[in-house]
Structure formats: C-alpha cells, structure tokens
Amino acid sequence: MKNAVILGASGYTGAEAVRLITGHPKLRLTALTGHSRAGERYADIYPSTAHLDLPDVVTAGDVDWADVDVVFACLPHGASQDTIATIADKVDTVIDLSADFRLRDPDLYAKTYGRSHDHQGLLGTAVYGLTEFARHELRGAKLVACPGCYPTCSLLALLPGINAGLISTDNIIIDAKSGVTGAGRKALQSLAFSELSDGAHAYGVGTHRHAPEIDQILTRSSGKETMVSFTPHLIPMNRGMIATCYVTLTDGQSVDDLRAAYHAAYDDEPFVHIEAAGAAPQTRHIRASNHCRIGIFADRVPGRAIIISVIDNLTKGSSGQAVQNYNATQGWDETLGLHVQPIFP
Numbered sequence: 001m002k003n004a005v006i007l008g009a010s011g012y013t014g015a016e017a018v019r020l021i022t023g024h025p026k027l028r029l030t031a032l033t034g035h036s037r038a039g040e041r042y043a044d045i046y047p048s049t050a051h052l053d054l055p056d057v058v059t060a061g062d063v064d065w066a067d068v069d070v071v072f073a074c075l076p077h078g079a080s081q082d083t084i085a086t087i088a089d090k091v092d093t094v095i096d097l098s099a100d101f102r103l104r105d106p107d108l109y110a111k112t113y114g115r116s117h118d119h120q121g122l123l124g125t126a127v128y129g130l131t132e133f134a135r136h137e138l139r140g141a142k143l144v145a146c147p148g149c150y151p152t153c154s155l156l157a158l159l160p161g162i163n164a165g166l167i168s169t170d171n172i173i174i175d176a177k178s179g180v181t182g183a184g185r186k187a188l189q190s191l192a193f194s195e196l197s198d199g200a201h202a203y204g205v206g207t208h209r210h211a212p213e214i215d216q217i218l219t220r221s222s223g224k225e226t227m228v229s230f231t232p233h234l235i236p237m238n239r240g241m242i243a244t245c246y247v248t249l250t251d252g253q254s255v256d257d258l259r260a261a262y263h264a265a266y267d268d269e270p271f272v273h274i275e276a277a278g279a280a281p282q283t284r285h286i287r288a289s290n291h292c293r294i295g296i297f298a299d300r301v302p303g304r305a306i307i308i309s310v311i312d313n314l315t316k317g318s319s320g321q322a323v324q325n326y327n328a329t330q331g332w333d334e335t336l337g338l339h340v341q342p343i344f345p
C-alpha cells in the first residue's frame, strides 16, 4: 500500500479524489487538508462520506509528511505551486490538478495567470499528464501536471488526427460547454442556482486561459505553431463537459481516414471510446466515470470534419485522470481505483 494525502480535500476535485482513492486497492488516505474548512470533520463537509473512517481536515502545515508516498494537490493555481514547493522533496510523487505546472514557458504562465511562476526549477521537471499521450514520460515521474478539464476534453478529440497529419493546424475551432462543478465549490453569486439553472452563457470569449494550454500541446505534437479558437460555455448541468471541434482535413484525406486513425489510437484504451458512425456522444453516458466518448462526423462544408468529445470534468477532467496518472507513474494497471461505472440516467 502507498500512503496518499489530498490537499484541498474540502473542494470538489478533492472530494472526487476521496471517492476514487477510497476504492483504490493500493492507496490509503493518511491526511486530508483544507483552508477555510481546516479543523472540521470530513463528514461534516461531505455527509455522504460519514460511513467511511476518514481523517479530519487539517492545514497542509499540520500534515506529518513522514511516510507519505503521494500527494494529490487539488488547490487553486498559485496556492498550488507555493504549497508543492514546500513538500516536493518530502514525498515521492506529486500529482497536481491545478494549472501551475502545465505551461512550459514561465512568461506565458505569468501572462495567462496574472502572477509569476516562482518555482521554475520544479516547473522544468513536470510531466504534462494527458495519460494516453504521456505514458513513457509518466513512468517514474515525480511531478505530474494534470491537464485542465477543457484541454483534456479537446485534446483527446484532436490529437489522433493531428498526430496522423490528417487535420490541418489552421482554423481549429473548439466550442465547449461545462457543468457548474467545473468552477469549484466556492460560493459566488454568478454560480447561484437562480443565476444558472435555466440559461447558458459563454465566458472568457477569446481570452480563456485554457487556449494557450491547448495551443502548447498541439504545437508540440504537430511541430507547427498552432493557435485554436476556443469558446467555453457554462450550462445548467452539475458535472460533465462537451467539446465540439470543427477542423479542416488535410489535402486528400477523408472522414473515413480520420475514423481509422482514431480507432488505431484508442481501440486498446480502457477509457476512450469512439462512437459508431453517425452517433453523437452524450455527457450522461460518461457521468461520474473516467471515460471519454468521441463522435466523428463529416461537416456539410466539403473538406471539414466535426469531432465531438465528452468527459466528466471531475473524473477524466481532473481527479480520475490524476489517479490514472499516478497509476502510470508506478507502472500499475492504469484502471486501478477507476472501475466506477457511469451513473445513468
């Protein structure tokens, strides 16, 4: 057994990490941290866990780091890099769910996140953990930067086509929608039921911080400087996310070629599935699971295709992928702890 600590266990991704890790056969939770909720019983924060024997919530400063093997950091960006810098040499592995170690260029990080990156030595050691495309680097990694939820959903939809040279890097358009848990558990007027329960809106139009993250990976994969058009929306849904990607096929390529490339990339993957031709993926088919479903369509505009991807933002989009990444660092079966089936309906 490995001893695991969850930083930010009082938040939504932290709670999802608790749900998954308590079902993991090789992980034992030894500490849970919070910020404003430190000092509380975990069951008072999440009553659904009352039947579990979980540690009380403490601050990161109160954790006894002796014998801790792995830390799942479910903290806001900024707080995450500062906290990880104080513990990285005390534990074997840090799996960071925040944005702090995703962007390779510290200047781009500062521009995107409005603060400096103060731990650039650590930044240089981080592996970008989009598991399906990072296995070799993940094995033995000490610090893993889990991708953002929108980048996970979008990149799973785009990378097989980009890697096979079937999709042009020009004019990629990503239209994405997220459930409200994507914004975390904080109490904000803009996240109130009365503000959100019966409407939808775009946000971060032309400016969202996940666009440079997607650009970075597509540029690295294609070898061509790539910039995507990316617009996220908030929709009245609790958990789940959908990314509809409009792409141009490279000369002479067809949607059948595209489908063949996606099957080649994903048919052996435990968590990524291609829909039958003509079928569109639905968020309710992956709800509360680590699965991603992808639909591939010809556009009515000749030479263009539409690729649609769905994930659960709290599972494949954050804590599920985090557990999958830890399994990969250890060389374990990647599905350990992740046999949670989609909740339906």
Ligand SMILES: NC(=O)C1=CN([C@@H]2O[C@H](COP(=O)(O)OP(=O)(O)OC[C@H]3O[C@@H](n4cnc5c(N)ncnc54)[C@H](OP(=O)(O)O)[C@@H]3O)[C@@H](O)[C@H]2O)C=CC1
Binding pocket: 007, 008, 009, 010, 011, 012, 013, 014, 033, 034, 035, 036, 037, 038, 074, 075, 076, 077, 079, 097, 098, 099, 147, 148, 149, 181, 182, 183, 184, 185, 186, 313, 314, 317, 318
């Ligand atoms: N929600 C999602 O779908 C996804 C989130 N992420 C990323 O995961 C991270 C966590 O997100 P999420 O769980 O949604 O957020 P929440 O707001 O739900 O939880 C944040 C957690 O961090 C703690 N915290 C807040 N401020 C500080 C601080 N200054 N120092 C230390 N701890 C602090 C909170 O403690 P307390 O509640 O006790 O105050 C809470 O435990 C973020 O970086 C987010 O961007 C990534 C992918 C998807």
Ligand SMILES: CC(=O)N[C@@H](CCC(=O)OP(=O)(O)O)C(=O)O
Binding pocket: 077, 097, 098, 099, 147, 148, 149, 150, 178, 179, 180, 181, 182, 183, 184, 210, 232, 234
């Ligand atoms: C609905 C909603 O607000 N979603 C969040 C994304 C959550 C996420 O993945 O953010 P990180 O990059 O910080 O990990 C947002 O758009 O900022």
